Amino acid sequence: MLDNKMSIKQICSKEMERYSKIPISFEVKSILHVSHINKGLGGIQLIEQNCTPYVKNYDEIEEVHPLNWSKLFNLDEWGIFVIEYNDLYIGGATVTPPMSKDKKVAVLWDLRIHPDFRGHGLGKDLLKVVYNWVKANNYSRLIVETQNINVSACKFYSKMGFTLGTIDINGYYNSEVAHETKLLWYLDL
Numbered sequence: 786m787l788d789n790k791m792s793i794k795q796i797c798s799k800e801m802e803r804y805s806k807i808p809i810s811f812e813v814k815s816i817l818h819v820s821h822i823n824k825g826l827g828g829i830q831l832i833e834q835n836c837t838p839y840v841k842n843y844d845e846i847e848e849v850h851p852l853n854w855s856k857l858f859n860l861d862e863w864g865i866f867v868i869e870y871n872d873l874y875i876g877g878a879t880v881t882p883p884m885s886k887d888k889k890v891a892v893l894w895d896l897r898i899h900p901d902f903r904g905h906g907l908g909k910d911l912l913k914v915v916y917n918w919v920k921a922n923n924y925s926r927l928i929v930e931t932q933n934i935n936v937s938a939c940k941f942y943s944k945m946g947f948t949l950g951t952i953d954i955n956g957y958y959n960s961e962v963a964h965e966t967k968l969l970w971y972l973d974l
Contacts, residue, residue: 789909791870793914798860804867805851807877809897810842817933819954819966829952833936839932846961851879851895863894864918868907875899879910880918880927883911891919898940912945919974926973933966942970 787793796804815829844850854860857882868876879895893915898907919927929947931938943949947970956967 787868787910787962791868791875791907793866793868793910796865796867798855798863798865798895800865800867801851801855801860803874804865804877804879805844807874807897807899808842809844809895810840810900810936811935812838813841813934813936814838815936817936817939817966817968819882819933819952830948831933831952839952846959848959854879854894864915864922866914866918867913868898868902868911875902876907876911878915880915883923883924887926889924890926890928891922893927896929908941909945916974926971928972929970931968931970932962933968939968939970945972947972 802832814922815833815835818834820830820832822828822830832877847853848857862882864878864880865876866878876898877895878893878897881892881894883890884892893912896908896911898911927947929942931942933939939949949968950971951967951969953967953969957963957965
């Protein structure tokens, strides 16, 4: 939870250099293994399995690094929020207008909390601001993409009321992430 030395504010795309310095890396200790029941006809089950620990850093993938977003998208209509503490950005969330044909669905593009501040409710605080932005812009649904290797994020989104709606085992073609399963979470607001 925010303390009196922390504040959440909206920033413009010109401040992405500072935003990008908020670490997004995390340690992978387990994955959600996709198990097909009767080749999928009986359903799909996600089973948490321990794995050899490693560090995952989304910012190492050039095309998804925050400093490259403006090369791919017009960020003027995006909601970019940060938690500031002692003049440092320690958390960030970015939400976009609809990126699909469904013009009522906003996308939670990025959510990051500095490792020293994780586990204290700051992600929840940022999501509240995101929810307000989504509602103020007359969108009725929020979608977020994560992967089966980010078990803590999956548990967080579930706890925050999101429902897992898409499991795509063939969702990634980049060789760095082709082994990961794309998971899309949905929240009606």
